Amino acid sequence: MSETSIQLETVSWRRELARAIRDPAVLLSRLELPENLLGDAHKAAGDFSLMVTESFLSRMVEGDVNDPLLRQVLPTLAEMSGAESGSEITTDAVGDQAATRAPGLIHKYQGRALLIATGACAINCRYCFRRHYPYSDAPKSWTDWKPAFDVLRDDSSIEEIILSGGDPLMLPDGRFAELVEILEAIPHLKRLRIHSRLPIVLPSRVNESLLATLTSSRLQGMVVVHANHPNELDEETQGALKRLVSSGVPTLNQCVLLKGINDDVETLAGLCTKLVNVGVMPYYMSQLDRVAGVGHFEVPVEKGRQLIKELRTRLPGYAVPQYVQELPGEPNKLPL
Numbered sequence: 029m030s031e032t033s034i035q036l037e038t039v040s041w042r043r044e045l046a047r048a049i050r051d052p053a054v055l056l057s058r059l060e061l062p063e064n065l066l067g068d069a070h071k072a073a074g075d076f077s078l079m080v081t082e083s084f085l086s087r088m089v090e091g092d093v094n095d096p097l098l099r100q101v102l103p104t105l106a107e108m109s110g111a112e113s114g115s116e117i118t119t120d121a122v123g124d125q126a127a128t129r130a131p132g133l134i135h136k137y138q139g140r141a142l143l144i145a146t147g148a149c150a151i152n153c154r155y156c157f158r159r160h161y162p163y164s165d166a167p168k169s170w171t172d173w174k175p176a177f178d179v180l181r182d183d184s185s186i187e188e189i190i191l192s193g194g195d196p197l198m199l200p201d202g203r204f205a206e207l208v209e210i211l212e213a214i215p216h217l218k219r220l221r222i223h224s225r226l227p228i229v230l231p232s233r234v235n236e237s238l239l240a241t242l243t244s245s246r247l248q249g250m251v252v253v254h255a256n257h258p259n260e261l262d263e264e265t266q267g268a269l270k271r272l273v274s275s276g277v278p279t280l281n282q283c284v285l286l287k288g289i290n291d292d293v294e295t296l297a298g299l300c301t302k303l304v305n306v307g308v309m310p311y312y313m314s315q316l317d318r319v320a321g322v323g324h325f326e327v328p329v330e331k332g333r334q335l336i337k338e339l340r341t342r343l344p345g346y347a348v349p350q351y352v353q354e355l356p357g358e359p360n361k362l363p364l
């Protein structure tokens with residue numbers, strides 16, 4: 029693609045992003061919900077404020093306080109009660125800090141390393157385990173990134189690089205392509221995995237330029253998206269997922285098990301079925317990571333296990349995700 033068409037494509041999804049809603053009062057009024065619903069919740073949000081795209085908002089049901097998409101983004105007072113079940117609640121539940129080998133580079137598991145490509149996201153999910161991550165320390169220019177690239181270059185045991193964040197697809201197209209080029213030049217890297225919620229919350233991000241970068245790379249590309257509820261997969265989103273799949277990029281989904289949002293078998297079966305119908309494979313269903321302010325979303329592990337058991341009776345084997353939990357110091361995510 030030409031430089032100009034890449035720029036034009038970037039402008040279009042970035043313009044949509046700039047219109048994302050950040051004021052809870054506006055969100056409530058757009059959904060015809062009373063403003064007093066919010067109470068002091070915006071204080072609970074702290075510096076992890078509300079953010080939601082117009083596209084995601086369009087999939088919420090007007091007038092429904094319990095809408096499963098709304099509940100994922102609306103700050104509530106429950107976030108202020110941080111004292112759920114004792115000592116495990118931290119700001120670094122998964123041990124990222126100990127596994128950081130250079131600024132922005134987390135190497136925890138054999139053969140694969142994770143790059144925090146940017147701290148930015150297109151949506152702020154209230155349950156996010158990275159809400160306390162010190163993103164302001166993260167590298168910004170390619171020079172800041174040099175130590176991370178040096179570690180990758182010097183460690184030939186790393187075959188797969190995972191771009192995460194934040195959301196790596198928040199990088200403008202040109203910059204994203206540059207990053208892929210830098211990684212491609214490291215001979216022992218074989219696979220490039222992108223962890224992104226953008227195909228779900230901003231489907232226009234799956235544009236020609238992104239597909240061209242992924243499919244023309246020497247590295248085997250792979251995208252892991254993040255949807256939790258079947259209502260997140262409207263026509264526009266399904267279209268974006270199909271574009272990825274039909275361009276030959278293996279696409280997987282991970283969801284987080286969330287109380288009151290997807291902790292029933294109907295919802296999970298609906299989600300997994302919709303995904304496989306567009307060629308996206310359910311990969312992981314994660315147990316919520318215990319960070320401060322998210323305890324009200326936690327589902328007991330026993331219930332999670334029961335849900336997976338019921339899913340197996342309803343769906344083809346390939347449509348059932350692995351139920352996993354990430355614990356510090358473990359050599360892999362633990363199957364539950």
Ligand SMILES: *Cc1c(COP(=O)(O)O)cnc(C)c1O
Nearest residue numbers: 134135136137140141142190361
């Ligand atoms: C989740 C994660 C991975 C990827 O794990 P998979 O089981 O391969 O999906 C790699 N690195 C870090 C730091 C992670 O958190």
Ligand code: SF4
Nearest residue numbers: 149152153156194225
């Ligand atoms: S998209 Fe992912 S990283 Fe961003 S806020 Fe949501 S859960 Fe967190």
